Amino acid sequence: MEEAAKSFGPMMKLTYNMIGDLSSAFYKKYGKDALPTIAAVSAKYGADSAGIVSKMMPVKDMGGIAEMFKMMTAMLGEEAETIESSNDVLHFKMSQCPMGIQGTSQELCDALMNSDKKMVSTLLGQEFDIKVPKSVAAGDKYCEVIYSKK
Secondary structure, eight states, X not given: OHHHHHHXXXXXXXXXXXXXXXXXXXXXXXXXXXXXXXXXXXXXXXXXXXXXXXXXXXXXSHHHHHHHHHHHHHHTTOOEEEEEEOSSEEEEEESSOTTOOTTXXXXXXXXXXXXXXXXXXXXXXXXXXXXXXXXXXXXXXXXXXXXXXX
16 A cells, blocks of 8 residues: 555655645746635535545544655655654655745735645544645745644
8 A cells, every 4th residue: 555655656756746836836827826825726625535544544533644744745756854743743854845836925825725624623523723834835844834733
């Protein structure tokens, strides 16, 4: 299963980069006016992703979320460093943006992260906050992401 997941990774990475490139182009053309649309579309597909994930693997708590992200990161050929993982918080950092939006802006990153926020909230059946205190999109050397219960 792990080998099959890795072989599917390049297609997944290509899809994520396409999403990032389209969002970046939309943002570049329309500026801040594009952000609500990008955020809404990202949230919609986050909820849809949760439905697919729930059929593939049991995700019932933050530990399951951590395992899911670990698997997805491996599929993309990337690495993430877990800083904290508990029942209430998942805090990690990674050196690359899966969407390929490095050097764009923090606000574009935040809009796209609505996908993950909605996916996690849907999978766990409760609202979660997401904070990105460091982002390669904003020019930082790595992304730092914190999911926490509301």
